[in-house]
Amino acid sequence: MNKGGFKMQTVLELKAVTKKFNGQTILNPIDLTIQQNDFIAVIGKSGAGKSTLLRMIAGLSAPSSGSIWQNQQRVTTTNAMTRIMFQNPRLLPWKTVAQNLSIGQAKITSEQLATTLAQVDLTANQHQYPLTLSGGQQQRVALARILLHHPELLLLDEPFGALDAFTRQSMQQLIENLWKAQQLTALLVTHDIEEAVALASKIVIVGQQQLLQEIPINLPRPRDRHSPAFKAIVQQIISQLETSQVQPAG
Ligand SMILES: Nc1ncnc2c1ncn2[C@@H]1O[C@H](COP(=O)(O)OP(=O)(O)O)[C@@H](O)[C@H]1O
Ligand SMILES: [Mg+2]
Known part of the structure; x- marks a missing residue:
């Protein structure tokens, strides 16, 4: 690094x-x-x-x-x-924002999750499901998922x-x-x-x-x-x- x-x-x-x-x-x-x-x-x-x-x-x-x-x-x-982001955010519709971010991330702490949600301005939306979000918010979830991997x-x-x-x-x-x-x-x-x-x-x-x-x-x-x-x-x-x-x- x-x-x-x-x-x-x-x-x-x-x-x-x-x-x-x-x-x-x-x-x-x-x-x-x-x-x-x-x-x-x-x-x-x-x-x-x-x-x-x-x-x-x-x-x-x-x-x-x-x-x-x-x-x-x-x-x-x-x-x-290396992480790649597409036009389609590719979220799981039956999982909340926070759950989408936590998938396959055993080592993520709640602090890291909170920091990342704040970075993409989704703190208030973390318990919502993807289909209740706007297109821009969905893309911010996809971006947050990438940022968690540094x-x-x-x-x-x-x-x-x-x-x-x-x-x-x-x-x-x-x-x-x-x-x-x-x-x-x-x-x-x-x-x-x-x-x-x-x-x-x-x-x-x-x-x-x-x-x-x-x-x-x-x-x-x-x-x-x-x-x-x-x-x-x-x-x-x-x-x-x-x-x-x-x-x-x-
Ligand atoms: N897996 C593939 N098999 C055959 N042709 C492909 C494949 N992927 C892309 N192509 C072709 O390669 C060209 C470039 O595609 P792509 O990279 O998606 O273009 P762009 O992203 O610039 O619009 C297109 O003609 C597309 O049809
Ligand atoms: Mg293309």
């Missing part, structure tokens, strides 16, 4: 990672180095391979070629330092996609605050370019039809979506997405 250390550590390294399904290339070779406390947003068109990339990093699926390294260890299977690497696969715009912004803010407070390393897949610019320290554009691009975002936080600088970056990325198409061979 190097949390709290001063030196930037490489958490994740992708070396010439590709993915094919049934002989068809989904992802061209990806080389990517992610440092501790980076916030990477992965964007690309629908079907570009974003979820596939996240699944490989999580150890849920193997690259067709190349390799993935986490803290200098080759990723071949899931590991406790992950180093947080993988987010369009986790706010099903939420209304207002709830989405408050979830984005919550994630940004937790990321900062807990020195997490985060990888967020999103098709929402504004969301990417609001949260990311670096945006990565992926896809079989796209050249891999890394775009550092150096705006101060919290980011003002109405500022000219913010809007200019959003526009720049939109035009980069359009002009970075790989030309068909021959």
Whole structure:
């Protein structure tokens, strides 16, 4: 563990990672180095391979070629330092919020549970059942379940996609605050370019039809979506997405 250390550590390294399904290339070779406390947003068109990339990093699926390294260890299977959050919160409807958080967590104390519930602002809802919660609250339960494991690497696969715009912004803010407070390393897949610019320290554009691009975002936080600088970056990325198409061979 190097949390709290001063030196930037490489958490994740992708070396010439590709993915094919049934002989068809989904992802061209990806080389990517992610440092501790980076916030990477992965964007690309629908079907570009974003979820596939996240699944490989999580150890849920193997690259067709190349390799993935986490803290200098080759990723071949899931590991406790990495947690993934999906659009669907995947809660057990017949268990309360607190029970959903306690499943499979023999070692969690009531203090740890209380702290985590407070972090996601669900203290008052801990005895409710998931179906009595709003979509945003359900996603906060899913997030709390992840935080209880103290992950180093947080993988987010369009986790706010099903939420209304207002709830989405408050979830984005919550994630940004937790990321900062807990020195997490985060990888967020999103098709929402504004969301990417609001949260990311670096945006990565992926896809079989796209050249891999890394775009550092150096705006101060919290980011003002109405500022000219913010809007200019959003526009720049939109035009980069359009002009970075790989030309068909021959
Ligand atoms: N297990 C699989 N078997 C075959 N094809 C798959 C599988 N998983 C994903 N694909 C295909 O790979 C492409 C990328 O999928 P995905 O990573 O889900 O895209 P994204 O998340 O960017 O929308 C899609 O064409 C999808 O149909
Ligand atoms: Mg996807």
